[in-house]
Amino acid sequence: MSQQARLELHLSPQLKAELVAHARAKQVALSALGETALTLLLHPPPVTVTPSQVAHLRRELRAVHQAVDVVAETLALFINVYLTTTAEVPPAEEERARQRGARRYTRFLKALETRLGREAPRLPPATPAEGARHAEA
Numbered sequence: 001m002s003q004q005a006r007l008e009l010h011l012s013p014q015l016k017a018e019l020v021a022h023a024r025a026k027q028v029a030l031s032a033l034g035e036t037a038l039t040l041l042l043h044p045p046p047v048t049v050t051p052s053q054v055a056h057l058r059r060e061l062r063a064v065h066q067a068v069d070v071v072a073e074t075l076a077l078f079i080n081v082y083l084t085t086t087a088e089v090p091p092a093e094e095e096r097a098r099q100r101g102a103r104r105y106t107r108f109l110k111a112l113e114t115r116l117g118r119e120a121p122r123l124p125p126a127t128p129a130e131g132a133r134h135a136e137a
Contacts, residue, residue, distance in 0.1 A: 009034070 011019070023033045089097045 007034075 019030060019033060023030050026033070
């Protein structure tokens with residue numbers, strides 16, 4: 001006989017009744033059931049992934065990739081249409097337009113932060129200098 005250490009557990013009456021019922025159904029001793037449960041808890045079996053699960057994940061990833069491509073193309077098309085249909089700002093109103101753009105950009109970032117549930121430091125700061133840099137490009 002192998003040497004075994006004694007362990008005392010305090011269980012709720014309901015849990016003990018469930019364990020006894022399970023042990024009877026499996027025709028094993030309570031101590032064997034407990035040892036097996038603790039062994040599985042401390043040393044879980046390795047997770048195996050089946051080829052069908054990999055194929056399913058591949059299909060889902062491909063669908064997400066296609067959706068991202070559609071969004072990117074939609075944004076690119078919107079920017080292209082906007083840039084080709086928007087009139088140039090007269091030189092006398094450039095500074096005022098730059099300030100208005102900075103305010104709008106700040107509002108945009110706040111709305112984006114709200115929608116994404118992120119904090120302000122994660123997004124780039126809204127500065128008039130950035131607007132000037134984008135206007136020159």
